[in-house]
Amino acid sequence: MNPTSINSTELLPSSSKVTPSGVTNETFIKVINFDFFYGKKQTLFNINFAIPSKHVTSFIGPSGSGKSTLLRNFNRMNELLPGVRHEGDITIEGRSIFDASIEIIALRRRIGMVFQKSNPFPRSIYENVVFPLRIMGCHKRAHLNETVERSLRSVALWDEVKDRLGENALGLSGGQMQRLCIARAIAGQPDILLMDEPCSALDPIATAKIEELIVELKKEFTIIIVTHSMQQASRVSDLTAFFNFGKLIEFDHTNRIFTAPIEKQTEDYITGRFG
Amino acid sequence: MSAPAFIPKNRYRRRRDYFRCFCWIAAVIIIFLLGLIIDEIFTKALPAIRHFGWHFLTSSEWRPNRDLYGVLPMLFGTAVSSLLALLLALPLGLAVALFLSENFLPRPLRQLMRMIVEMLAATPSVVYGLWGIFTLVPLVQHYGEIVVHHCGWIPFLHGPAYGNSLLTASLVLALMVLPTIAAISRASLVAIPETLREGAYALGATRWETITRVLLPYAAPGIVAASILAFGRAMGETMAVAMLIGNSQRLTLSIFSPSNTLSALLANQFSEAEGLQINALMYAAFILILLTLGTNIIGELVLRRTQRALGGGS
Ligand SMILES: Nc1ncnc2c1ncn2[C@@H]1O[C@H](COP(=O)(O)OP(=O)(O)OP(=O)(O)O)[C@@H](O)[C@H]1O
Numbered sequence: 001m002n003p004t005s006i007n008s009t010e011l012l013p014s015s016s017k018v019t020p021s022g023v024t025n026e027t028f029i030k031v032i033n034f035d036f037f038y039g040k041k042q043t044l045f046n047i048n049f050a051i052p053s054k055h056v057t058s059f060i061g062p063s064g065s066g067k068s069t070l071l072r073n074f075n076r077m078n079e080l081l082p083g084v085r086h087e088g089d090i091t092i093e094g095r096s097i098f099d100a101s102i103e104i105i106a107l108r109r110r111i112g113m114v115f116q117k118s119n120p121f122p123r124s125i126y127e128n129v130v131f132p133l134r135i136m137g138c139h140k141r142a143h144l145n146e147t148v149e150r151s152l153r154s155v156a157l158w159d160e161v162k163d164r165l166g167e168n169a170l171g172l173s174g175g176q177m178q179r180l181c182i183a184r185a186i187a188g189q190p191d192i193l194l195m196d197e198p199c200s201a202l203d204p205i206a207t208a209k210i211e212e213l214i215v216e217l218k219k220e221f222t223i224i225i226v227t228h229s230m231q232q233a234s235r236v237s238d239l240t241a242f243f244n245f246g247k248l249i250e251f252d253h254t255n256r257i258f259t260a261p262i263e264k265q266t267e268d269y270i271t272g273r274f275g
Numbered sequence: 276m277s278a279p280a281f282i283p284k285n286r287y288r289r290r291r292d293y294f295r296c297f298c299w300i301a302a303v304i305i306i307f308l309l310g311l312i313i314d315e316i317f318t319k320a321l322p323a324i325r326h327f328g329w330h331f332l333t334s335s336e337w338r339p340n341r342d343l344y345g346v347l348p349m350l351f352g353t354a355v356s357s358l359l360a361l362l363l364a365l366p367l368g369l370a371v372a373l374f375l376s377e378n379f380l381p382r383p384l385r386q387l388m389r390m391i392v393e394m395l396a397a398t399p400s401v402v403y404g405l406w407g408i409f410t411l412v413p414l415v416q417h418y419g420e421i422v423v424h425h426c427g428w429i430p431f432l433h434g435p436a437y438g439n440s441l442l443t444a445s446l447v448l449a450l451m452v453l454p455t456i457a458a459i460s461r462a463s464l465v466a467i468p469e470t471l472r473e474g475a476y477a478l479g480a481t482r483w484e485t486i487t488r489v490l491l492p493y494a495a496p497g498i499v500a501a502s503i504l505a506f507g508r509a510m511g512e513t514m515a516v517a518m519l520i521g522n523s524q525r526l527t528l529s530i531f532s533p534s535n536t537l538s539a540l541l542a543n544q545f546s547e548a549e550g551l552q553i554n555a556l557m558y559a560a561f562i563l564i565l566l567t568l569g570t571n572i573i574g575e576l577v578l579r580r581t582q583r584a585l586g587g588g589s
C-alpha cells in the first residue's frame with residue numbers, strides 16, 4: 001500500500017472523520033500506522049491521522065497517554081534518547097521525515113518547538129531570538145535586527161523589551177520568557193510549531209496572551225499543541241485529537257469533540273469523569 | 276494539634292543541639308589551627324621580612340653562602356609552571372568533563388572514564404614524580420632538543436633543552452590538576468537543565484553548536500572557578516615538582532631550562548638550612564601560603580556565586 005495515495009480522511013478512525021467543510025483538505029502532516037517504543041515498552045499504538053496546513057490541532061488525553069511522545073516524533077527529538085524505536089511513518093508534505101535523505105538538522109529547523117517550561121538560553125534577549133539564524137550562519141546585522149523585531153512583535157513582546165534587548169533573558173517574567181521562547185522558535189521561519197503544554201507554568205493572564213498569540217500565529221504556521229486544559233483546547237484549536245493509553249481514540253473538529261464526541265472514552269474524559 | 280505523647284519531643288532537638296555544638300567546636304579548632312600555622316610561619320619569617328623587605332620579592336639572588344635571599348625566580352617558576360599546567364589541562368579537562376556529562380559515550384564507558392579520572396586524583400604526588408623522572412624527563416629532553424633546534428628563536432623556547440625543566444614540571448602538574456578541572460566543570464555541566472539542551476537541539480543546533488553556544492557559556496562561571504582552584508592546587512603542589520623541575524635558582528625564561536617553585540624550594544632546602552636561611556625559607560613559605568590561600572578563597576567564592584546564580588535561575 002502506498003501511503004501517500006491515502007486520502008487524509010481515510011486515515012481518521014472510521015467513526016470520526018474530519019469533514020472537509022471549513023477545513024482545506026490539503027494534508028500537511030500525516031501519521032501512518034505509527035508505533036513507538038521506549039526500549040521494550042511500547043508507548044504508541046498504530047496511530048493514524050492527518051493534519052491540514054495552517055490549522056491548530058490540540059492533543060488532549062490523560063497523563064502518560066503518549067501526547068508528548070508523539071509530538072516529539074515530529075521533529076525527531078526522541079532520537080536523543082537511547083534505545084528508542086518506531087514503526088510506521090510520519091510524512092510532511094508527502095515526504096517521510098525518517099527518510100535517509102532527510103537531514104535531522106534541516107528537519108528541526110523547519111519545525112519550531114515550545115516546551116512546557118520556558119527555556120531561554122542564559123544570554124541576551126537579542127541573542128536568544130537570533131540563535132536559529134546564527135546557527136544557520138547568518139550574521140547580517142540588518143537581517144538579524146529585522147528578525148528580532150518581527151519575531152518579538154509576533155509574540156507581542158516587542159514593546160515590552162525593545163529597550164532592553166541586550167539584557168539577560170533570564171531577567172524576564174515567566175510569561176515573557178515563554179513568549180520569548182515562542183519568538184525564538186519562529187525566528188527561523190519554520191512551517192510547523194509544536195507546543196507541549198506551553199502555558200502550564202503560567203498565570204491566567206499570561207496564558208490568555210499566549211492563547212491569543214496561537215490563534216494569530218496559525219495564519220502562518222501549522223500548530224500542534226499539547227494541553228491538559230479542555231478550555232484551552234476548545235479556545236485555540238480547530239482540530240482535537242484525544243489519546244488514551246498510547247492510542248488515538250478520536251480525532252475531529254474541536255467543537256465536535258467537545259459537543260458530540262463519538263467515543264465513550266472521549267466523552268468521559270472531557271466531562272471529567274475520567275480516572 | 277500536638278505531637279503524640281509517646282514521642283519525647285525534646286530528645287531530637289537536644290541531639291541536634293549536641294551535633295551543632297560539635298560542628299562549631301570543630302570549625303573553631305580548624306580556624307585556630309590555621310591561624311596558629313600562619314602565626315608560626317610569620318614569626319619565623321619576621322627576621323627575614325625585616326632584613327629583606329619587599330626586596331625579597333624582586334631579587335633573583337638566592338645564595339645561602341652569602342646570606343643573600345631573593346625569590347623572584349621561584350615566584351616566576353611558580354606562576355609559569357602553574358599557568359602552563361592550567362593551559363595544558365584546561366582543554367583536556369573540559370573535554371573530559373564534556374565526555375562525562377554529554378551522551379558521547381555509552382554509560383558503562385563513561386563510568387570507566389570517570390573512575391580513571393578519580394584514580395588520577397588519588398595517585399600520590401611522589402608517584403607522579405617517579406613516573407616523570409623515568410618517562411617524561413627523557414621525552415622532554417629528546418623532543419626539547421628538536422624544538423630548540425628548529426624553533427629556538429621563539430621566546431620561551433630557546434635552548435639548551437634539559438629534561439628536568441619547567442615544561443616537565445608543568446606537564447606533570449597538568450595531569451595532577453586535570454581531575455579538579457574535570458570534576459568541577461562536569462558538575463556545572465550536569466547542573467544545566469535538560470530543557471536547555473533540548474531547546475538548542477530543537478532549533479536545529481548540532482551537538483557542537485549546542486556545546487559551544489549554549490552549554491559552555493552556561494557552565495562558564497563553574498569552569499572559571501575550576502580553573503582558579505586548579506591553579507591554586509598547582510601552585511602548592513610540591514613533591515612531584517621538586518623531583519622534576521631541576522631546582523635551579525637562576526631566573527631563566529625558557530620552558531626547557533631548569534627552574535624552581537616556592538614549594539620545591541622549601542622541600543629541597545629545609546633539611547639543610549640554618550640561620551637566616553631558615554627565616555628566608557619561612558618568608559617564602561609565608562608568601563606561598565598567602566598565594567594559595569588567596570587563590571582558593573577566590574575560587575571558592577566564584578564557585579559559590581555560580582551555584583547560587585544557577586540555583587536562583589532555575
Ligand atoms: N524517556 C522515557 N523513557 C521511557 N519511558 C518514557 C519516557 N518518556 C515517557 N515515557 C513513557 O511513555 C508514556 C507516554 O509518556 P508521554 O510523556 O508521552 O505522556 P503524555 O501524554 O505527554 O503525559 P503528560 O500529560 O503527563 O505530559 C508514559 O508511560 C511514560 O512513562
Ligand SMILES: [Mg+2]
Binds near residue numbers: 067226
Ligand atoms: Mg507530556
